[in-house]
Amino acid sequence: MKAIVHKADSRGFANHGWLQATHSFSFANFYNPEKVNFGALRVLNDDIIAPKMGFGTHPHDNMEIITIPLKGVLKHRDNMHDEWQKVLPGEVQIMSAGTGVQHSEINGSENEHLSLFQIWIIPNKENVKPRYDQKSFHSDDRKNKLQTLVTSIDEDFEGSLKIHQDAILSRIDLDKDKSFTYKLKSKNHGVYIMNIHGEIEIDGNTLQTRDAAGISQTDKFTVKASASSEILFIEVPMI
Secondary structure (H helix, E strand, O other), rough: EEEEEEEEHHHHHHHHHEEEEEOOOOEEOOOOOOOEEEEEEEEEEEEEEEEOOOOEEEEEEEOEEEEEEEEOOOOEEEOEEEEEEEEEEOEEEEOOOOOOEEEEEEEEOOOOOEEEEEEEEOOOOOOOEEEEEEHHHEEHHOOOOOOOEEOOOOOOOOOOOOEEOOOEEEEEEEOOOOOOOOOOOOEEEEEEEEEEEEEEOOOEEEEEOOEEEEEOOOEEOOOOOOOEOOOEEEEEOOO
16 A cells, blocks of 8 residues: 655645635645646645635636535536526535636625635546536535545446546545545545544554545555544545
8 A cells, every 4th residue: 555645734825815725736836746646636725715705707628626615605607607606515516627617716705714625636538518516415424434425427326426537536524433444446546535624544644634645556444533533535546
């Protein structure tokens, strides 16, 4: 098994006033040649956005974009939909940029900060028709068990959002002293684990809140919670 550990304080950080952006991988003005990507995972940004502020209309193409709000109210609009759409904590948003899409993402609250993860995954098909979707996932369904959020559009997996990549995004909320064994789809895949909150141990490595680890070259690994923890798994081909 190969394991890399990315401590929370090793991430890139940018303070734009209205936006506090923390980058797990090279992004914008943050560049680290050892942190360009993890397989097909290209971006994992941990953003805090001030009330009523956000990202104005801008383009993307040939990227699978996943947004996971953690706190507050996200409002989305794109050139596939004229109306603003709310995306709340507990929901996940996906967008296949494909041949090109224009979109805006803003904090829909007048007084509360918005906290979210923005994830970019390199697609396995280019120039597809752009598409958008969002779905609510109840926290009870990840209590000490794996909750699948996103899978490949080519797979018949019910209940998940779909993207153009052989990837799996999932979450689990582990109680203190509980363990969970994660089984990878194949040995060509790796899993990037973001400890959203709490304290966990993987292969002798302790991960505190917002610490992360990339696990590859194995068929399974075990996560043990030293404290109640919320964990995000991003499994991708190690391209």
